[in-house]
Amino acid sequence: MNFKGWNRHLLWLVAAAPFVSQTWLQAAPAPVTAALEEIPTFEKDVLPILKGHCTACHNPDTSNAFLDLTTYETTMEGGQADNNVVAGDPEASNLMRRILGHGGKPQMPLGFAPLSPEKTETIRAWIKAGAKPTPEGVDLRHWAYISPQKPSVPEGAHPIDYFVGKKLAEQGKSFSPEASRTTLIRRLSLDLTGLPPTPEEVDAFLADTRPDAYERVVDRLLASPQYGERLARMWLDLARYADSNGYEKDLGRQNWAWRDYVIKSFNADKPFDQFTTEQIAGDLLDAPTREQLIATGFHRNTMLNEEGGTDPQEQRWQVLVDRAAVTGTVWMASSTGCAQCHDHKFDPISQKDFYETLAFWESADEPLLALTPEEVSPYVERIKKREEFLLSSPESDARKAALEKIKNEQESLEKATTLVLQESKERKPETPIREGGVYLAPGEVVPAGVPENLAPWQPEMPLNRLGLAQWLTHRDNPLTARVTVNRIWELIFGLGIVKTPGDFGTQSEAPSHPELLDYLAVDFRDQGWSLKKLIRTIVTSRTYRQSSAVTDAMRAWDPDNRYLGRAPRYRMEAEMIRDNALFVSGLLDLSMGGPSVFPPQPEGIWDNPYSGDQWITDPTKDKNRRGLYTFWKRTAPYPSFLTFDATSREACTDVRVRTNTPLQALVLMNDPVYLEAAAALAARMDGEKPEDRIQEGFRLVLARTPSKEEFEVLKNYQALQAKVFAAAQREDAEEASWRMLASLLLNLDEAITRE
Template identity: 30%
Template sequence: MNPAFRTLLPIFSGCVLSGEVIAEDAPISFNESIQPILSENCYHCHGPDSGTREPKKEPLRLDREKFAFQNREDGKPVIVKGDAAASLLVQLIKSKNPDEVMPPVKSHNQLTAEEIVLVEKWVQQGAKYEEHWSFIPPKRAEVPKVAAPQLVNNPIDAFIQEKLSEKALAPGPDEDPRTLVRRAALDLTGLLPDAADVEAFVKNPTKEAYQKYLDKLFATPAYAEHRTRYWLDYSRYADTHGLHFDNVRSIWPYRDYVIRSFASNKPYDAFVREQLAGDMIPASSADTWIATGYVRCNVSTNEGGTIPEEVHANNTRDRAEAFGATFLGLTVGCAACHDHKFDPTAQRDFYSLAAFFNNTAEKAWDENIADTQPVLRVPADDKRAEFDAAIVRRSQAAANYEKRRAAAPVNFKKWLSGGHKPSVVSPTDLQLRLKLDEGKGDVVKNSAPGAKTPDYKADTNPLVWGEQVWLWPSARMEIATNLVMPDQGDFESDESFSASMWINLRMKTSNATTGNGPLLARMGDASMENHRGWDFFIDGDKLVVHIISKWPDQAIRADTPGIPRGEWVHVGFSYDGSAKGEGVKFYVNGQERPTSTPTNTLKPGLTIRNKLPLQLGVRAGGERMRETAYQDVRLYHRKLDAAEFARLPYEDLSAEILAASPDPQKWTARQRFVALDQYFLPSADPEAARFKKEMEAADADIERLGKDGMATLITRERETPATAWVLDRGVYSARKEMVVPATPDFLPLPNQSSNRLELAEWLFKPENPLFARVTVNRIWQEVFGTGLVETPDDFGIMGARPSNEKLLDWLAVEFRESGWNVRHMYELLLTSHAYRQSSQVTPEALAADQGNRLLSRGPRFRMDAEVLRDTALQASGLLATKVGGPPVKSYQPEGLWEAVSMPESNTLHYKQDSGEALYRRSMYSFWKRFAPPPSLETFDATAREVVCSRRARTNTPLQALVSMNDPQFFEAARKLAERAIQNSSQPAERFNYLSETLMARPLAQKEVNQLTKQLEAFSKHYRENAQDAKDVLTTGEAPANPSLDPIEVATWAMMCNQFLNLDETLTK
């Protein structure tokens, strides 16, 4: 065996090639012909993911040009440009030796002769690599000249004709006017056309009349509702939280915001900007804040035993994945656990993207309550103007504050030059300072000057580092972690001492294991000298100090209320050695707090000394505060005064930062946060302080005006710099490195921006290759049934190539240069000949374009679930046209929610609505993620747990059972029958009424004859079975018309039921 073969044989062990016959002299495109082969069969072992790359000794990459041509151990590359015979790749795929051939025999794959020739020719032609098509910014292609210019209504048709000509096909003839009007109405509004509009167009089927009709449809509320229905899938909107209890979530005002946006033809960039970062836009309104509900649409949980940090990591990952799918068309979530196996998305890229969403202000564990903060309570209309004005004031003040914040490094240096500087707290009698900034390991340093013990070691269980980041990555103790400091805190009752620290308490307060107990203690339980000693303690929302000789007769318990949970807070106390409760002072975030002393029985001269060590987060023998994060723990053997406590949270640290590095421009984001944002701006920049007060005043007005309003989840940013951890294998506790917000490195204009607003702006740049393409592809999919890229959420290496790349790029540039005009794009599509042509297919077109990917005929496919239900209600006259408002509950089988819900869930029992609510458009249906509306789910509606860019379109017997037997559909058939009966006394005219209502056309006589026979059969049955007729009339809550003959209504209800189930009714 050739030694080179033997050395590199493992390289290609998983490689399977496929291709097509290429003309002898035709240049072979890497993107079109070679990359699909490599990505499908080779990239798993020889692609972007370093974790699975083979061989381990000398990994080979075939996904990037610079790696594919690197010399191997034998001094030669695997691919020799222009020399197929010398290329090991070609030698292996052509080998006849079963031990050498690639793919290996055991893979049960074998290359055809054509596939081998394809690869060999590519190498011989120079093995030219190309950047993946979707990662190159789109350019407006020149509109081609075509053979049938009379069939070109706009440039779309020219691009389509060009593709059709490659297959010797031509565009189809114009569609019948009736079918076209119905198609347009269904595509733009999700509803049937008005009969008068159909007849008007039939009499005048001109382009001008068609345009006028489209304008009318665009102006209807139904247009905005229909567009919103698609967006709810893209945004994973639902009315419940999703996991565990699946309780109600208060977010429907976000859905109504989407309706308003489409109704006003809001530019798409504004629409996206508001949803990603409406809280950061300088000219905000209530709508821009409501829009940020998009970020909050992820599934959440309150399952017992869940870990807040894990939930937070999952929420952030969901948001990054949703952003990637919806706005980039990439499966970025595949890089959550490792580098993407096919796309160049590194794991670091994914978590840098996730960092944009990792700094939102809501608590990870939302307890499945409807209105988890942050929320906006939207008042009634009579207060709305004042409410919006308050939001504008708030956003303007915030924008002004951000300007001062951006200028802070320069202004800080000016302030320093004026003789000012931050002051440290005197380290006199500082015995213990645990900064807890080590970030790893079990040894923590005591950085107090002249410390008796320079460090302490945690034992039994290790410290948990980095779950949260404040001044630096935090530290937390596990269930059995011990951090014992025997030489610290040995004070007597007549000695003064003080302690302070940053803490972040776990949400629940039920017992010591979830956030109640000692923060710092030199004390044991009752069995250990009856609690003798002292501690600094958390009890519910109270900060407590115990100083005890004997409990409760010789003891002090002092406390102060109002300690928040789930956020960082600086807490401290001082004791003056007086043996009185009045000698204890509390400080929270540097401010003195009122003190109460429910126990004040200690007397001078009584000892509090014991033989126990000082411990962090536990009394000797007690439960640990294992869910509490700590930073900068200090213990002084003296009483600190109020001025010193005021400096401890930020000024003292700022002085340390300045001493270490005098240039603010060189500080890290965390150092700037401490020294500039938290110290300098509030205390030394009067303008910044003024803007902050204006923000607080506006917040108070917003809260006052919205006090009784409807709550909707919104997004707010924390003040801290945004960061994220790269998580090994995606495990929340396996933190590798910290990253800052950044867009994927392989895309143009890598963005080191710091927040969601800057991320949104990056999407709209002309250099962004994905955003416009992905959006127009979804628009195309909504209208034509399949996108130009068949995989709308995967424009990556494994995604489908565009069926018409030049057209896709032309549309993308047109969309951007139109000012992101959504209506303009739908208008382009619906006025094209491609859309207006007949859906009738010829044998030639079927053979060459079976899936209609080339648009050799007009679009025709079964309508989505919501459209089927809505059109049935519309035809029956039952459809309620109210726009917006709370979700509604229509008919569904009994016991469905009970079967899937936890007993504690507030969506355990389904309470059906009545009256108008039964007949609202389907997009207003209450969407319980554990059990979406069953009649809609049967027709492929999703649970909306994740982004759905493309619904499946299945055909099952269950669907027929729904459209024939579901109470909503059968009730619609009954009421439609009443309308048909009242329309005419003649059966033939009634049949035509139904046909024109549902299918926009009159019936042929042959069809009437067939229907008449069926009518006679139904009539005979109900005349002989009157009870059956009564049963028909009592289906659904809509009352039967008492003036009509029940037998006749039942008979025609069955005929209407058949009409509602015709293929022509169910398709557009």
């Protein structure tokens, strides 16, 4: 932890407190600068270097020295110098001379670090080989549209460490030291379950001297029920899951059975190709199970416009557009929705391709599936316990409202349904192309199909949603495995190997480690599409286990940590922050599944003039269930989640932004959930002496012991607060001071950060 920053934060809180309302690596080979094994190509090898270092000044709009390096043609034409590129003669080429700084001219790029020896050698080799645009037999398709091939890895090497280490070595750098064991177990626990380790789990890991102690922790966390909840958050964002329909009326809906299907699937390590097939076409499988029917709720998460005057057919068409676009984003990281109105401007997806994909959904009906008594009985029992609790409490208006809500929930469960898809016996999988993307301008009718520029359609595939699922997970599809691996990498490292997890198109940034991405994609597919095996490979690497400590020198040469010379450090997601506060305070209810719950939130946010529904806070421990189960109303999501950058889920969200605002600190200090958590945490901080209580609280929140300096600051802070409350003649001055200390601990940057 950066203590200086922590101390400044602490001093601000001290000043404000009276006024606050409450594991191994194969050595990477030395970089090759004398020769390259293959002849570089302009598009795949040279142009990315020019784009990264030169085209900011040498482009059609800003052509310094009249030189444009954005295309092969303009690069060969040169600018003021006629000999910009002399095919076969690098030494005579002005481009090469300027890169090297020969001839008394300043070295390019001017004002920036020179090109690395490897990049310089790539350009030299290309010129020496004749500077041709396309060497014979070279595939110049965009990298994402070429099927991944598994590169070789030296025997005994960890594949991730081999490829990352090779990149670092090319820069003359190496890995950071391994993080401390306390940091590692907290990092692992947060990454794999979304929750911190308990002090007992930390102690057990520190005391375990077995060679495979770390791997044992990994396996335990992967087997935890909370693992499925952790991964489900990502998938719910992609699927635009919510408990309401959206638009102005935004009435409630029941689709929580699909949410629970997702959690169960991740916990069971269901092969991702099967997971895909069930959600796209579970109803088309032979003798589908109820679980497979429920899975089709993925594409029932679309919004529903119930406003007066809405054209039902146009509304249905908008739903189909959404399904086609979301399928492209989630499984192919392709902005297929851009082809709704016209051919894609950059990627090989035509308008016809888009409507052919949309046609798969034209033949899908949208029935409700009644849940069986067996499927709802666990939640009926949960409601009965809440009712018993309320009946034993004193009478009040809040009690009356809560009992009425329970009565409605019981009736709702008795006739509970979930949203599914079912293949129509009447409609065909075909649709008209809408001219300019306008619903009222139907044109040529096209049958269902796929963008075959991305992957060929196999003859054995049925021309329906089941065939689409098979096409997405076929070995010849270059995207699905890569996209999924990249999403998991982004979930763990905070940034994908490809920066844009929802866009692998030609305008996206190239992968930071293309060989690593392809290796993991092929391995993921060959290992039975197992997400647990993929994650285990990632977290057992030296790359993952590095320290996140960063120096000024590190920031200077790799500000975004794209070379992975250190572990990433980033703020937790909204739900994780709340879950962690409740967990360390002993309040978190780990009950899984069932209808969504209503934790405390400010009054008046959720009044609905159409249905009269109100947000009535759950009076029992249900209010402290994981954020994953909080009722998600699209027009008014849970406020503290929004403050920490959660999405409304009105659309597919492939990555959440991370902001840093004063509102976030105010939520942690004053939100009722965090005030209650601070009080409970203070009560958990056991010890006969104040020193023991401070140590215990610090360990509960941060999974480590405080340094001497940190301990003294905390001790002085608690003593100061005790004096403040005593001066105010508070009878509970001593315990109030501990609640303030607990609140401070929950407010620490380290407490809401994955390190």
